[in-house]
Amino acid sequence: MMTVSTIPIWVVDIGGSILMIVLSLSCLRLAYDLRRKDRTNVIWTYLLWVCCALTLFAVSRSAGHILKQILIFSGQRGVWDVIRPVSGGLNTFAFIVVASVTLFFQQTWTIYHTIENDRSALQRARDELLYLNQNLENLVAERTRELGHSEKKYRRIFETSRDMILVTAVDGTILDLNPMGRETLVRKATGLEIVGQPFQTFFAQTIDWDNLLREVSSKGFVSNAEVELRHVDGSSFRALVSAGQDRALAEEGEAIHFLVKDIEERRLMEKQMAQADKLASIGEFSAGIAHEINNPLGVILGYTQLLIRREDENSERYTDLKTIEKHVRNCKTIVEDLLNFARSSPTRKDQVHLHDIIDDVIHFIQHHSRKGGLTIQKTYDGTLPPMVLDEKKVKQVFMNLIMNAKHAVGKSGTVRLTTRLLDDPKRAEVEVADDGYGIEKKNLSRIFDPFFTTKPTGEGTGLGLSVSYGIIKKHGGDIHVDSSPGAGTVFTVVLPINGRDT
């Protein structure tokens, strides 16, 4: 058995009870303050309930303890025995209330969190609406300005593009067309309205349009399809067409965007380059052969002439040797022509006037050919200065061209000779035009080929134009032809003013 003093227990009990009452009431006050500051906050309401239950528990228990000590000390234990179950029951009830309220914390917190999230979302929406309301006019103005800039930028691309940009409906009706497209299709027919016309009418081959449309329908786009298009005047040109389907234009329904690149000029240039390459190869080949043949021909001619000297002019052998000599000379002429074409023979350039050269040629032709219905018209540019040329060879060129023109016009016709001075760099351009039958398209690419001729056998060697080509190239110039059947032929010779040996 152990006897202990009750003073420590009593002091802690009474002191603790008083502190419990004070602290619980203080907690209640704080919870009440929090609740009063924000009545909509469910967490503060919850804490107020917890504090109410704890205060009930603390007051009930502490008051019971204090009363117990007072009653025991005052010798009224019987009274305490009556109060005790009531105090104990009240304490039990207070525990259960505190515990029960506490168990609702999680649900309370979830509700609070949901409300707070909704409140934040509403606040953000409200702020945004307020901002939009206050700045709507500015925002609309800014957006309109941006759209204006954007529209201007793309409009500039549309209008300044050097390729044709075209918008059509799915049935091909042209909805919009940029200036370059109009220029390409319409050319000089300025009054013609293109918008509203079907784009397929500008296709030379209907099948090209059908294939294009089918591919756009299936794949949604077409890239660089090469087709032949027609200008309004009926002439055709090759073009690369890219197209894409646009389903976004709600107002006008579905549309197709076309980007058309005119490649005619490039193709012509490629053809010219191919022709130049071909002629250069033939020239090299011809020069090789001409050198090999020229020497034996010289020997044959020499010995033939020696034999002719010993023969009587009336003898049959003399006649035979003369025939050999004539044909050997013809062969040598052909070989020299080949060498001229191949540009292998040396040139002797002097300062001469081109008009004098042409006049000499015309004079020669007019005196050495039969009188007929040939009319030669000259249109000379008086500003053309003297040029550095190999007079003999250039004469040969114009002799070939004028003789060809004369042959083309037949018994009666006109040959027009036009000269003009070109600037930057300074060049002389001479046009030799006739109103003859013209040249078939299939022959155009071959007329500068050696031995190519449309004349009957025996009337032409087919070297005239190829030799002319070689001479002009040797002078650093250019020669080209423009012809179509029934419309005559125009040969254009361009020569540099200050001769250039290439």
Place this chain on the structure above:
Amino acid sequence: MRLPFPRFFIALPAALTALLAQPALATQGHGAPEGLYAHQFAHVFFAISMGILIYWLRRARLVDQPGWRHIQFSAVFFILWNIDAFIVHMLEEQLAVLAVTRVNPWHISLASPAPYTWLQYLYIVVKLDHLLCVPAMAFLFSGLRRLRSGGSRPGLHGSTRT
């Protein structure tokens, strides 16, 4: 729906219960120990609810804030106090191994059989239960005061989970 066992096994006990029933009182009587048991259950319930509160405070990461952290400490002290009070009630009124007699208003005598004499010391310690419930209430007060000074929107700063 078909029952998993024959209806016979339900019908027989029901019939026996009806036939063998004795007269019964409408309400049950509540003797003296029942109040003590209800009080002890209330302590257990209180302690469990405080444990659950701590769990939710930590799960929602509210304990990162000083106010809720002090409320968590308060819950810990309440759990300790409930355990303490449970032991006091058990020693005083449920177990027969410790006899407490008031010698005079200033002294009490404690008696326990030989192997359980340590219970006398335990009783003196656990009898000072206010050393646990007063700090619990003080932490609650401190927590509330911090919440009041911390702003009107509790627990939504940073990431919280519900």
